[in-house]
Structures are given as structure tokens and as C-alpha cells.
Amino acid sequence: MQRRRFLALSLLTPLAFAGRGWAASLAPALAPVGPDGRPHAFSFGQREFLLDGETFRVHSGEMHPARIAKEHWRHRIRMARAMGLNTVAIYVMWNHHEREPGVFDFESGNRDVAGFIRLCAEEGMWVYLRPGPYICGEWTNGGLPAYLLRDPDTRLRTRDDPRYMAAVRCYVAALAPRIVPLMAKAGGPVLMLQIENEYSMFADDIGYLDALRDIWREHGVDGPFSVSDGLKDLQRRKAYPKGSALGLDGADVPDLLKGRGFAGESPVWVGEGYPGWLTHWGEPTFASKDYEETLRHIMRAGYSFNLYVVHGGTNFGLTAGSNAEDDGSQFQPVITSYDYGAPVDERGRPTDQYARLRRVIADATRVTPPALPPAPPSATFAPVTPQPFASLWDNLPGKPVTLPSPGPNEILFGQDQGLVVYRKRFNKGRVLRLENVRDYAVVHVDGHEVGLVSRVEHPALNSKPDVALPEAFADATTRTLEVLVDTFGHINFGPRIGEHKGLIGPVSIDDMPLHEVEAWPIPLDDDWIRGLRGFADESAPTEREARPAIFFTSTLHIETPGDLYIDMTAWSKGYLWINGQLLGRYWNIGPQQRLFCPGPWLRAGDNELLVLDLHRRTPAVVSAADSLHASRSA
Structure with a gap:
């Protein structure tokens, strides 16, 4: 998901589909014929997609199986089809399927990617697959496994680090056999596969993208392939692998015309069009957008598109990512909801924009979409007041680890997110300094909460590293200092991707560094x-x-x-x-x-x-x- 602000839609020219003529640009797309279990040839013609040799326009809406309860998958797919779309785009979040090196789960619950793709086929929808390895998507670490961060020397998103590339090869080797029989040429619904994601926003090594494409080919997926990027970043870094479909994120028609300078005769399309937007903790309200007029112009000009997202779902558990400036400032964790202001809301219900976009698509294609599926049932319960059950402090797991000083969770404990409790006995002090808190620290002295430090800049929070210790604790009596460190998801976009979590430090009292501290990592896992x-x-x-x-x-x-x-x-x-x-x-x-x-x-x-x-x-x-x-x- 692109993190740049886009200019308002400019006045559009009817010459958008140059080479085919003004009248041709207004012609309706082919009716959304879905997969039928027979082999089909999806390929690139002259600046267009072809299905079995005929012009085909991808009218896609994105949703992510990992953000939807498995029992709701079919309903959400039907909602996309009832909007008039013919394709479902999906991210595959690598770290959702491989949390420990070489231990993969592509079967349980909402990790059954192949099962989701088969449902799309059953519901008459094609699939545009976006498997990473990096996906951004407001998902923790952009989908890259946190175990890669246990080695501080590992570099991400580069072919120059053999450890990273070996992990990528292992991931593709595990996923590809599940995808090969689902490709269109094998009778499945998968039309096209994206190589990485928004790479020009990060680096410029086309050889890295070529290497990823070659890995897929080695494992039986020979394309077609696409990339997705923002035009300004593409113009700056030019990381476009020739022969790929060029998806431009947030693009209007003039941007799509400019994209031809990179793509040549390969198709240029809207890789991500935004009918909604993301929301961070601490923002005054939920973000929203209106995509009606933009979509109308794009369809009138005859371009394919992918709505990011048609349905967002939920960042269940610890999956929500975070954003920040390139220097790590302005830390913005993403909320648990991924409603996104999308046409299909978090609960699967159509919004006002859903109806308007549905009309735009029907008017452009001259195809009446199917009726909306019945909504899933609702429930309620009488208000309750939960009672105290247990103390975190009574449930610190096992014996503490004694450390020279605090540091990154991934390196010290092999822990991704969750909590860490640090404990140190001290005699006196007036100011505790906690530097590089990632991302939230609550300070206790002798069992009393005395302050907090948050990386999130907000008027209600202390975003500075210093916590004043109460006067009562400034004498020579030995005290117990405990710092409870809480984390948000890893940064998912920009040069800070792969940044470590925890109390990075240094930590000091009255400028005296703290050493030999006890620590209890708490992963918040099921066990x-x-x-x-x-x-x-x-x-x-x-x-x-x-x-x-x-x-x-x-x-x-x-x-x-x-x-x-x-x-x-x-x-x-x-x-x-x-x-x-x-x-x-x-x-x-x-x-x-x-x-x-x-x-x-x-x-x-x-x-x-x-x-x-x-x-x-x-x-x-x-x-x-x-x-x-x-x-x-x-």
C-alpha cells in the first residue's frame, strides 16, 4: 500500500486510450466471464490484457484471507462479485505462514490460501495473486518474518544478503506447489502474480526483482508477472523489470499515460486505486475517501484496475503494522480494525460508496451484477463488568534472564512482539531515562505506577524519554524499579522496515547507566x-x-x-x-x-x-x- 499523498484528480483527456481511438476508449469491457475449470491463456497484448486471445479488462477488488474469519470468506467474495468486479486480488503475508524458520502453515484457519483461491473460482472470480515476499499492507513488518531480525546483520529486500535470499527461496518453495495447479493455464483462477511490492519506493535494484521472478519460474510459476509502484518513485528509481505489467498505485489517467514510458507495449493499469484509507492510533477520526469519480474516469478510458481495498477486514491478534518517517520519527501504529473506509465494511456490509461504485461499474460494462448475498447474522449480549482475575506480575514466565542491559526483543529473546518486564534494584534517583522505547513503557517503582514513555506522539502521552521519580523514592532506601514494555507492530513501509522492538536503550537513573537487569519476555501466546x-x-x-x-x-x-x-x-x-x-x-x-x-x-x-x-x-x-x-x- 502506497504511503504517498496523491494530487487531486486533474481534468482528464479523452485521449487516454491512445492508439485505439476515442470511441474505442468508451467501449464497455467484456462481460466478467469467470473461471470454469478449463485451462485458459492469460497474456499481454499491445498495452492490454488478453484472455484466450481476446481483450480482457481486470476489474479487481482486494481483500486478504488473513484478515477475515475463514467462515466469512465466501460471503466477502460474493460481495465483490455483486459489486460488478471480476477479480479478487490477495496479499499472502509470509510471516502469517512461517513464524519460525522452515515451519510453514498453509492449512489451518485463515492461513489456507489455496482454499481461499478455490472459493474464488467456485464463485466465478479470477484471482490476482500478490505473495510478496514484501507486501507492506499495514501488516507487521510488511509481511517479512520477524525471525529474520534475530541476526542484526541481516538485510531485507536485497539480493546481496544470502541469508535473506535463502529464506525467500524457502518460502517460495513452500508456497509455489500450492499455486501452480491454481494458475489459469492449469484450469485455476490465478491470472497473474506480482513480483514484490512498491519496490521503487525502497530501492532501485532491478536485478533483485529479476531474481525473485526467476525463483518463481524455478518452482513452476512462469507468469505472467506484474509490479506495483507509485509513479513519482518509479520516475526517481526506475525499478521496473521489463515485460511485467505495470500497476501504478493511486494513479489517475494522466499518470497511466506516463507509465507507458516504462512499460512500453506491456499493460499499464491501476495497481491500487483507493476507495478508502488507513487509520492510525491517536488520529482524530477514521480515514475515508471517495473514489466514484476517479473510477468513472478510469473505466471510461478503458483501463484495468484493482481497488485497494474492496473489503479490509481486521488486524486480528498482533498483525497490525506501523508507519514512521524515514528517520523513525512520527511513529504511527495502525489500529486493530482494517475497515479502511472500504466499500464493504469490516462486518461485510455494503456502504454508501459500495452502491455508487457498483453503479459506475454497471454503467461502464453494461452488465447487471448479481444480487447482494444475505448478510451474516448479528448477535448481542447484555453489558457486563469483568472482574479482576489475575495479575501480570504474578504470571511472569519462568526464571528471569539477567542481561548486561536492555536491548532488542528479537535478538535477546527471539520474541516478535508482546511484552517484556525489566526489573532492577536501585538505591536512589530522581530521573529515569528510557531511550529508544519501542514502543510503550510503563514505569513502576515498588509496585506503584509512576509514569510512562510512548513512542506515539500524542497530547495525552509522554513522548519524551525522561520519567521523574517521586520524591518519596529519592532517598537512599533500596527500591525496585520495573519497566513494562509493550509493542506495536513492526514498521511496514520505508527504510525503517526491519527495525527492532523493545527497550533498545540506553537506560539510566540520574545519568548512571543501568546494568545487570532482570528480564521476563512475555509473548502473549496461547500457551x-x-x-x-x-x-x-x-x-x-x-x-x-x-x-x-x-x-x-x-x-x-x-x-x-x-x-x-x-x-x-x-x-x-x-x-x-x-x-x-x-x-x-x-x-x-x-x-x-x-x-x-x-x-x-x-x-x-x-x-x-x-x-x-x-x-x-x-x-x-x-x-x-x-x-x-x-x-x-x-
């Missing part, structure tokens, strides 16, 4: 959550005694399972699980206050809600909602 030790009846803290970083639990009684939002407006910052599924992060700086829970993850009767709040000492209400936006809630 640790299942093993939580709750308060014994006699040890449950009173409100006065309670120490922040508490787990709260409650039972949600649901008569009939269905989709819903869980409203966390009354809470501070933390994580939410339903029936053991980590829905994601919540944070009271907004704009998101509600987390989406797919109906298939609920059951009739009692459901377990678990909350880890890093700041609250007392319970607060949790309620059900029908929408991400308060103004739209039932």
Missing part, C-alpha cells in the same frame, strides 16, 4: 494465556491494593452467535480475548473504541471474555455494539 494463575480468594486485591496490569474476566451470554463489536470505551490500553482468540489491541486515545468479533468465534450460551489492561486497577463496563462507529450503532 502463556492458558497457563495464567488467577488470584486465590484470599489474595484478590482490594481497589487500594490493586496494581495495574491486571487480567479481568467475564462471561458473555449469547443466545444465537453472530457478528458483533465489543465496546471498550471505558477501558485504558490493552488486549482483548474472546474464547481464547486474541481479537487485538484497544486504546483509549482512539479513534477505535470497539473491536470486531466474528460470529463463528462465538458459541450459543456462555463465552469467555478476557481483558489485559495495562493501567486500570478497577473494573469497567463492556458492552455490545453493532458498528465500528458510535454514530452508526444500533
Whole structure:
């Protein structure tokens, strides 16, 4: 996903489809004939796509299986088809399938990429596959596995690092056998495969892109291939591998005409057109866009397109990425919702823009789209007030690791995201300095929360590295300092991709560096959550005694399972699980206050809600909602 701002759509010329004539540019696209299980030839003609030798215009909408509950896949595909689209574009997030070196999962839950592609075929939709290795997509580390960061010398997105390229080869070797039988020439729905993503926004080594294409060919995928880039970056770095379809991100018709200077006779199309936009924590409201007029001009000019996204879904668990400036400043973590202001919202419902874009497509193609599928069922529950269940401090895993000083989580612990607790005994001090916090640190002295340092710049937060220690702790009595470090997703775009997480340091009290510190890494994984030790009846803290970083639990009684939002407006910052599924992060700086829970993850009767709040000492209400936006809630 491109991170650049685009100029407003300029006045368009009817000469957009030069070489075919003005009248030809207004001709409707071919009817969206879908895959039928027979071999088909998808190829490039003179500046156009061909399907079995005939002009074919790709009318694509993007969605990501990893962001959608598997039980909802078919419905979301049907929503794209009912909008008048003929193709579904999908990212494959490498790190969603290989979290440890050589250990792949392409089968379980929403990791079944081949299963999703087969559903597209069943629903009469072609597929445009975007498997990375890098995808950006507001996904943590742009899809690259965090295990690559355990070696501080590994360089990403370059053919000059043998460790990186060996990992890429392993990934392609695992994925390609699942894709080869699904290519159009084999009777499947996959038309085309993208090489990397937005590479001109990062570097200029065309040889790297050629090497990736050759790896796919070695494993039986011989194209056609495409690339996707922003025009300004492409003009600057010129990283275009000849013979590839050139997708231009955020392009209007004049940009597409300029793209011919790179692509020659290969097709130029809108690789990503934006009917919505991403939202970060701390922004005043949810981002939105309007793509109606842009799409009308693009279709009138006869170009193919891919809507990024037709349906966004959700950054479940710890999958949301982050953005930052090239120097690492202006850190902006992405919210848990990936609603994106898309035509099909997070719950799978059509928005006002969906109807308008549907009309644009129908008018241009002169094809009446199918009827919309029935919406998935909704659910609700009576408001509940979860009660304290366990303390994070009582559940530090195993024995601590003693370190010379704090440092990167990936290198010290082999841990991607999650939490780390650092502990150090000290005699006196007035100012604690925590440098290079990535990304959020809560400071405790003798069990009392005394301050925080956040990498997110926001009026409600302390974005400076210094925490003033209370006067009561400035004497010579030995104190216990504990720093709870919380992380957001890895930066997913720009030169800071691959940046490490944790308390990078240095750390000092009154300018004296801290050494020999104890550390407990907490990955927030399933095994640790299942093993939580709750308060014994006699040890449950009173409100006065309670120490922040508490787990709260409650039972949600649901008569009939269905989709819903869980409203966390009354809470501070933390994580939410339903029936053991980590829905994601919540944070009271907004704009998101509600987390989406797919109906298939609920059951009739009692459901377990678990909350880890890093700041609250007392319970607060949790309620059900029908929408991400308060103004739209039932």
C-alpha cells in the first residue's frame, strides 16, 4: 500500500486510450466471464490484457484471507462479485505462514490460501495473486518474518544478503506447489502474480526483482508477472523489470499515460486505486475517501484496475503494522480494525460508496451484477463488568534472564512482539531515562505506577524519554524499579522496515547507566494465556491494593452467535480475548473504541471474555455494539 499523498484528480483527456481511438476508449469491457475449470491463456497484448486471445479488462477488488474469519470468506467474495468486479486480488503475508524458520502453515484457519483461491473460482472470480515476499499492507513488518531480525546483520529486500535470499527461496518453495495447479493455464483462477511490492519506493535494484521472478519460474510459476509502484518513485528509481505489467498505485489517467514510458507495449493499469484509507492510533477520526469519480474516469478510458481495498477486514491478534518517517520519527501504529473506509465494511456490509461504485461499474460494462448475498447474522449480549482475575506480575514466565542491559526483543529473546518486564534494584534517583522505547513503557517503582514513555506522539502521552521519580523514592532506601514494555507492530513501509522492538536503550537513573537487569519476555501466546494463575480468594486485591496490569474476566451470554463489536470505551490500553482468540489491541486515545468479533468465534450460551489492561486497577463496563462507529450503532 502506497504511503504517498496523491494530487487531486486533474481534468482528464479523452485521449487516454491512445492508439485505439476515442470511441474505442468508451467501449464497455467484456462481460466478467469467470473461471470454469478449463485451462485458459492469460497474456499481454499491445498495452492490454488478453484472455484466450481476446481483450480482457481486470476489474479487481482486494481483500486478504488473513484478515477475515475463514467462515466469512465466501460471503466477502460474493460481495465483490455483486459489486460488478471480476477479480479478487490477495496479499499472502509470509510471516502469517512461517513464524519460525522452515515451519510453514498453509492449512489451518485463515492461513489456507489455496482454499481461499478455490472459493474464488467456485464463485466465478479470477484471482490476482500478490505473495510478496514484501507486501507492506499495514501488516507487521510488511509481511517479512520477524525471525529474520534475530541476526542484526541481516538485510531485507536485497539480493546481496544470502541469508535473506535463502529464506525467500524457502518460502517460495513452500508456497509455489500450492499455486501452480491454481494458475489459469492449469484450469485455476490465478491470472497473474506480482513480483514484490512498491519496490521503487525502497530501492532501485532491478536485478533483485529479476531474481525473485526467476525463483518463481524455478518452482513452476512462469507468469505472467506484474509490479506495483507509485509513479513519482518509479520516475526517481526506475525499478521496473521489463515485460511485467505495470500497476501504478493511486494513479489517475494522466499518470497511466506516463507509465507507458516504462512499460512500453506491456499493460499499464491501476495497481491500487483507493476507495478508502488507513487509520492510525491517536488520529482524530477514521480515514475515508471517495473514489466514484476517479473510477468513472478510469473505466471510461478503458483501463484495468484493482481497488485497494474492496473489503479490509481486521488486524486480528498482533498483525497490525506501523508507519514512521524515514528517520523513525512520527511513529504511527495502525489500529486493530482494517475497515479502511472500504466499500464493504469490516462486518461485510455494503456502504454508501459500495452502491455508487457498483453503479459506475454497471454503467461502464453494461452488465447487471448479481444480487447482494444475505448478510451474516448479528448477535448481542447484555453489558457486563469483568472482574479482576489475575495479575501480570504474578504470571511472569519462568526464571528471569539477567542481561548486561536492555536491548532488542528479537535478538535477546527471539520474541516478535508482546511484552517484556525489566526489573532492577536501585538505591536512589530522581530521573529515569528510557531511550529508544519501542514502543510503550510503563514505569513502576515498588509496585506503584509512576509514569510512562510512548513512542506515539500524542497530547495525552509522554513522548519524551525522561520519567521523574517521586520524591518519596529519592532517598537512599533500596527500591525496585520495573519497566513494562509493550509493542506495536513492526514498521511496514520505508527504510525503517526491519527495525527492532523493545527497550533498545540506553537506560539510566540520574545519568548512571543501568546494568545487570532482570528480564521476563512475555509473548502473549496461547500457551502463556492458558497457563495464567488467577488470584486465590484470599489474595484478590482490594481497589487500594490493586496494581495495574491486571487480567479481568467475564462471561458473555449469547443466545444465537453472530457478528458483533465489543465496546471498550471505558477501558485504558490493552488486549482483548474472546474464547481464547486474541481479537487485538484497544486504546483509549482512539479513534477505535470497539473491536470486531466474528460470529463463528462465538458459541450459543456462555463465552469467555478476557481483558489485559495495562493501567486500570478497577473494573469497567463492556458492552455490545453493532458498528465500528458510535454514530452508526444500533
